[in-house]
Amino acid sequence: MHPALQGLLTIIIGVGGCVGYFYSANLFLDKVLFKPEGPNAGRNINRANMIRPWLFLLPAIIALGLYLAYPVVATLRLSFLERLPGNEFGFVGFENYSKMFAEPKFIEAMKNNVLWLIIVPAAATGFGLLAAQLTDRLSWGNIAKSIVFMPMAISFVGAAVIFKLVYEARPEDVAQIGILNHLYLVFGGAEPQQWLQIPFWNNLFLMVVLIWIQTGFAMVILSAALRGIPEETVEAAIIDGANPFQIFFKIKIPQIMSTIVVVWTTITIATLKVFDIVFAMTNGQWETQVLANYMYDKLFRANDWGMGSAAAMIIMLMVTPILVWNVYNARKEMR
Template sequence: MTTSTVTTPNTKPKNNVLLNVILSIIVVALNVLMHTGIFIFLRDSEMNPIIHAILAILWGVGGIYLIYWSLNWAVERYSDLWRRRIQPYLFVGPAFLLLSWLLLIPTLRTLYMSFLDESSSKFVGLANYAAIFTNRLLLTALRNNLLWVLFGATACIVLGLLIAVLADRSSFERIAKAIIFLPMAISFVAAGVIWKFIYYYQPGNEQVGLLNAIVVAFGGEPQAWTSMMQPWNNLFLIAILIWMQTGFAMVIFSAALKGVPEDLLEAARMDGAGEFTIFFKIITPFISTTILSVTTTIIVFTLKIFDVVMIMTGGQYDTEVVATQFYRQFFMYRNFGYGSTLAIVLLIAVIPVIVFNLRQMRKQGGF
């Protein structure tokens, strides 16, 4: 007589499920209470600044570790099935909550304020949005942002790709790339200060600005490049963006070009294809995803341009962009309705570019 044995999966008793849920809630509550208490203590304490900074750093590093360790310990008490379901949210959840606190909630609050008047005390509906597209200054800012995207972003991408291709075939590739990439090492504020000296104009006196000094040396007349030469002064400001961001595009494109199979290029040359044909028919399609990523990145960055304009002209002489006009309306004129509306318009302009980029990445298996 034989007996059959039935194996059952290793599952935890059902009466432990409720206990695990309660334990998880307790762990979350303890984390919230403890870290809130530490935050309040550090905020209100009057200890030595150095000790205060050290404690804040230790809390930042150790606190993050403790949060993940305690939550993971609670999740490990669940069955294998529920553990696999919960753990992804455990590790993504804190980052999502932090981003929601820092980005999503302020965005929703800004959207709400855009429907209010300048003092945020009266609901005005879409009046602020209508005013943006009828006010001359705001229309100028929108026009200038379009110029930055059309000329600035396009020039960065084209020059970055051209320099990457040419440098890849030269014997002094590293030196050339280092020189082109060097402006990326400084901030836009520092770049604005540098170029302010380059464009500097001093009427009736000796010209100390580099560009005017060169013009005068060749017998020309000095020009107020960033003030009186409207609307061309916007192009002189855009040149600063090109000077800084071309190096970024060049580095990314150069890395992508290294991935183009050399035997494919050799086969095309043996078949009689010229360099232009190889570039447009082989290289460009092969690195099209990189071109798309760099393009969307620079466009988003260009739409948010602020530092250069504020340092060079302060938004005067018809050089306003949306970001500078937002700063002026919100923080200087205290017109919270206009300022919030400009911020939302800038967000709306950026969203389609980001969505398009994410869709392309999803098609190519990026997600």
């Protein structure tokens, strides 16, 4: 069957199934299980209302449980196991972890990831704040914002191709087609550079891609936060003779600090999971390995589920503080 037709059929079955489930389950509850009539009408209505929320929640709970909660436990379990011939597993304790920590490629991935985690959120938030502040009172600010925001819609893989062209290096005697090398030569560089093959610095060139994508996100949110600042505070500062820099750093920044933290953590999570960019641009060669790509290597190239799962658990471990903090904040808010 043609995939498009199959897709159409799935949409109909999937959507129809969902609607059908919600509708018929609701009907069943009201008309069959607990009829709101007869001597027990009142009790039945109450009972039906006790069950209904769970009816509405059931598909979501199943999907969340199966696709997000169960894998955390299963991956934790797999990280302590070793795959034996014949689809058997043997318990090896922390051996996967100790083997992994002894691997230079893993240490390299950890180091790089830490570097990513420091630089990308800081740079993206910084640029985002700058863009938000600069465009705020410009007549064509919205157009400028749209353009800075645009990379959000571009896939990591698409961005990888875009930046590979930027970093492209050609032999010295022919025309450069990568703009970076072109500029490098114009401004006095000796010879074209293979930017993605210079250890350490190539990490920065990869990070540029993610910063380029995430800045728009930071800008949109921080720009809304800047607009939410009460005008009086700024006016008072102007009357007191503050200069624009003082206004920005001493009046505006402190008032949007909580938003900056949210933006920072959101980008941190995105950075932690970065996979496609490295996979498509260097595939971890030339010392650019990161955790997510290391994990993919282990799982699907080396077929080592134990170590792959251990690497995944490391990523989970790094997310956990943010997870706890988010849950804590959400609960505080609900009260």
